[in-house]
Amino acid sequence: MDQSAEMPAQPGFATGARQDDAWRTLLPTDVQEAVSSALRDAAHSLVIPSFRSSRPAELSRKASGTLVTQIDRDVESRLAAVVTMLLPNSRVIGEEAVAADPKLLMHLGDEWVWVIDPLDGTANFVEGQAPIAMMVSLLNRGTPILAWILDPLEDILLTRGRGEGLTTGQAAAAAPSLRDLRGAAWIRYFDDELRKATEGRFSAVGQVTPGCKCTGAEYLSLLQGQQDFVLFWRSMPWDHTAGILLLQESGGHAAYLNRDPFRPGAKRYGLLAARSRQIWDQVWTALIEGVPDPEGLLSREVKVY
CATH class of the missing domain: 3.40.190.80 (D-Maltodextrin-Binding Protein; domain 2)
Structure with a gap:
């Protein structure tokens, strides 16, 4: 299931954006497709093989006490390389990078910031249990403008940009009890x-x-x-x-x-x-x-x- 938003097909940069979508003119037109592909590539080459392996991933604890594996770090590194190539003037703030340098959080208001959770549900992953997820978002001066969530085990991917709208599942009741x-x-x-x-x-x-x-x-x-x-x-x-x-x-x-x-x-x-x-x-x-x-x-x- 891929609920990816439709993106302009022409190369270069998007044109004709709505007034409240000026940020679109500054991004490659294939950014959503490119990040989606990077997430799936990392899932298929790193996350899923390790999840299914009889040999557990290298495991440690961060200063906060939460679990982290080498897969977390490898996925974050791979995604960071892709997104900074897509947008060279951007900064990456990943969960594992922040664990090493908490001061990175001070830059969430920078012009272009990618926020990455390389492997959400690490405790489940270590136990060989579903669910797990991978998440990326892009912020422009602190405002989230693009988002991706991938369930790598079920290959369910959702991605949308601000103002695009999203319809999945059954609509919430108008007046639920x-x-x-x-x-x-x-x-x-x-x-x-x-x-x-x-x-x-x-x-x-x-x-x-x-x-x-x-x-x-x-x-x-x-x-x-x-x-x-x-x-x-x-x-x-x-x-x-x-x-x-x-x-x-x-x-x-x-x-x-x-x-x-x-x-x-x-x-x-x-x-x-x-x-x-x-x-x-x-x-x-x-x-x-x-x-x-x-x-x-x-x-x-x-x-x-």
Whole structure:
């Protein structure tokens, strides 16, 4: 399944862009196709063979304590080489590069920035379990303008540019009942008091699962209509930028739990994504409104994630 956006066929640079799409005139016309091909090439030559191998990938832990494999690093390096060749004046901010140099995050507002999550769901990958995902987004002066998510095991690829629109799966009901909604809540990462308060409200919603340990897969599930909302704790740019742009293009909504809009460079806890603004409001009211937050974790930026 490839939901890639149609791109102009002529070589060179796109022309005739809408007024709010001036960025298109500055990009190669084949940028979406080229990045899509690079993602699939990396999936077929690096990710899938290692996933299916009887020999586990070289594994270590980053300073944050999260798992990383050599495949994460190799995929990021390969994708970075491709995207910087496509746009030579651009900067790459990849998950693994930031692990080595956190100051890279200070450049998210640069003119052209690629944000790369080379292997989302590393814990699943190490265990030989699905789902896993690969994600890329392109920002222009801090604004996401292009997004890609690939499920390498199922070969499902979604890509869109800002303003193009996206239709996948079944449309969200115009006035859904809370009892009919299904979603995921990654509350295992929540502050203890917030977790207990939020978990105590789950009975108001039709179904709440603990999540699949893969942010990219959660967004694909939202986009395909397989679930209605996902409640996250951390909001790293490589985990959410691509998924939120695709979600917005499909008519969905994502915001922090104090209702502020998502910003790729913000260091914030608590993020809710939903298939529509109405569903977002319903779930926020049912699960979040009025929960105790004595340390103000939901209303301020933090020094580190």
